[in-house]
Amino acid sequence: MEFKAISGIRIEAITAALPVKTIGKEDFSAMYGEKNAARVARGTGISAIRTADGLSTEALITAAAQQLLNNVNVTSDDIDGLIVVTQTPDSWSPGTAFAVHHRLGLKSGCFVATVNDGCAGYVNGMIQAASLISSGAFKKVLLCTGDINTRLVDDADYQVRMLFGDAASATLIGSGTETVNFINGTDGSGADMLGVKINYEKGAQSTASVATLKMDGAAVMSFALKRVPEVVNALLDQVGIKKDNVDLFALHQPNEFLLNYLINLLGVEACKVPIDVNGIGNTNSTSIPLLLTRRANLNERNDIVLCGFGVGLAWNAMHVNLSDTALIAPVEVYAVA
Template identity: 40%
Template sequence: MKSHFTNSVIKGIAASIPIGGVDLSSLSTLYGADEVKKIIASTGIEQVRVAKEGHCASDLCAAAAEELLAKLEVNPSTIDGIVFVSQTPDYKMPATSVLLQHRLRLPTAAVAFDINYGCSGYVYGLYQASMMIEAGGCERVLVCVGDTSTKLVHPGDRSVRMVFGDGGSATLVEKGESISNFILKTDGSGAESLIIPAGGSRKPYSEETSIPIEAEDGNIRSEETIRMNGMEIMSFVLREIPPMINELLDVTCWKKDEVGTYALHQANKFMLEYLRKKMKLPKHAVPIAVSTVGNTGPASIPLMLSIKQQELFERDRLQKVICCGFGVGLSWAACSVDLSSTLILDPIEL
């Protein structure tokens, strides 16, 4: 699906991460020093951030939102929409966006949406906010995107424990003259490539689903924790992302080398560098910021922009930006945006 918007502007972006984390080198006694060194070298991840006990994605997003609104000097009463994108909501019900509406003191007239998406979720959130504004119902929409996915990881599963970290973000989208283009795609036939089999209505939690089992690859997981087929995800990304970005460039009428920043989902260093080389992009055009935070799922794009914002601003690489997320679903989405006038804050530690 393709969409073209002309009346929505990204006013500001903020991101937050837990102050505490796990240094992957400390896992050498559990997984073996050679294995840990190998994973660090390939993923580029040296530390993953882990939310405090009792902290949820909403806490990280709320901290980012409060900081962003304060710096922009925006009164919460002027926000008439909120979108919360996450796979780790506070509760099964009610919607977390509703809780954030109250917590952030948004007016009761504000419309609130939850979107259950992962790695493509930031672009989906921007798309939803843009639609709400372009339709005329809203003038300011707060997009809160984040996950505390470490809560969904079995400690014996090195394939995900040494990759996923927790993070949150807040992006303010408001009415204004700007051009953006979106392409969104879905393929549910690949759903089992990245899935938590138990815990929903299809297969409720039970004593049986909580039993950890050692898989063929030596990793330990239960049906209640993340199960990822890394090779299938990698194959999907390399097959689908380059042509979608080329399609977006055609729609936007941008040349490949005109784009200042390709803000790609921060899965890991190996995947991003492979994508960059496949698309024949210069190294500076594909920033990587995973070393001290890990793969933060839907928050990874705004978090990368937050970490790299000074460098990107100083090098004038924010006027033409392509954001692209991909992963669980399978789902992938990209958009072209202008961030040259966007306030992007340094990451907040919570």
Template identity: 35%
Template sequence: MKVKISRISYHLPDRVEGEEELKSDNPDWDMPKIIAKTGIHKRRIASEGETAVDLAYEAANKLFSTNPQREEIDLLILVTQSPDYVLPPSACILQNRLGLSQNCMAFDVNLGCSGFVYALSIAGGLIESGAAHKSLILCADTYSKYIAKTDRTCRPLFSDGAAAVLVEAAAADCVGPFDFGTDGAGYDRLIVKNSGARDVGLARGALEMRGSEVFLFTMRVVPPCINKLLDRAGLTFEDIDLFVFHQASRLVIENLVRTMSLDESKVYTNLESIGNTVSASIPIALKDAEMQKRLKEGDTVMLVGFGVGLSWGATLIKWCAA
């Protein structure tokens, strides 16, 4: 696609939750063992009255502070599974709060860990078709609001946060190809029950994750996805300058590196002090990699998202963000 990622910003809640809080609430937890698997020492937790929409608003405003052409945005995609309401779409709320033009498409994408790759494909397609010219992708979630304090599977992993990504037309192909997939038979491996139109009237459930099954799913689908993407692009592993996986956990990423014999120096992680921010994890990692000088103009970067759905998606980008 002749589109590019031209700018990224992100925003994290002020509250930092470390292992001390987890141990205080759950004295029986073996924190060294948990951290050895997750690789996560700290998470960001939204305050009681703070929503994913609020986090997305702050991330977008940071982006506009360095590129104030908000009136040119004619496509707004919000990737979230923590909307303010079942309806209307939270993207419509953000269009108004951000002061974007009324000549702007705005819609939600209800996806989790693979959501950024999907949104990038949608934005690129709409721009290439001429239906849009400059897109703002917002990825935001507050999974912490769905997680029980005693949930040893989910609480040590998930973090709240938001990313804002500006996508616009480019002179050369800078995004793609893509590879996507879905295994809806595993929909209940990551689920918040009683949270929609089914079983209305029951108290909303907490987030449930069958961690071992999600891990096996990841190891089953991600390596073939990466190989298909490389074949489609006519590239090899050696042609990739940086791999940015969804920041699921240390266990997941280390096993992907081992299974595919990847060069560890080419695999970027930042989950240690941020945690798993769901759809925002890939753009947040890209921004951190840029700030740490891990990316340079023209680098070929592979982005791979996988998780809730169960779904997955991968793409290649040429790095040119300002």
């Protein structure tokens, strides 16, 4: 695995946004029957999820970004780069970053980019944002993630419907003295294991239709159990840090069952690998920053490992120092009536 590093940056602040509405145990029991709902909850550790019913992706992302700007000494005029990671855009074109740029009132000279990425998207987005800062061409880059996954799932497929939730995040990266070290990997041959197809067919008012999310759960789990320990161990070997000295392993949050398996394979204390998926669901690229902001009382933040894995297939691990990072509690967002 190829080890890489980006220097001259600082992760200034991280926050997130969660829709207020929850679909819980009673709701799922009414939808799928008590036995089916209980079986999924028992097997995954997820009995409730957040749903952004009535909210757009750009609205949820903007709420996270505004929460960040409201809590740091930075204005919208200071932002000269915006990267938005999403797989549930509100429009096919232009990209969601343009809508977020407009909603936030960012300056016209701000660079914007929309990235179609999933479960590994936060670290991949961090690589891009940090690269812009390290180049010297940018001073403040806002990295946003956000998906309304509940739009994409088949409501009849309860084994998938009960797993995915909605959320967004915002991270501010600026110039500094820190270095992020990382390893990333890709295997496009596994694209059919997890994803959403587009069917192109011209009609009177449309040119394509978006299929529902499909997942080969067994294959995805096998992939994660192989790649996550592999990439985390390789990263720590390269950085020269022992597992016992890592303050926190912030892993992508697919479900409790898989995360417990990974804790055993990694051979680390469970308290260093927090699980925070029940009541939220799998939120794709937002799960890592959401986890961090809901662990804002973390005492030691010098050595933190971020690890994303999933859609692509893609996987990555990044070592970061968050000792000087503001971890801002998530804002809860109400749908507009």
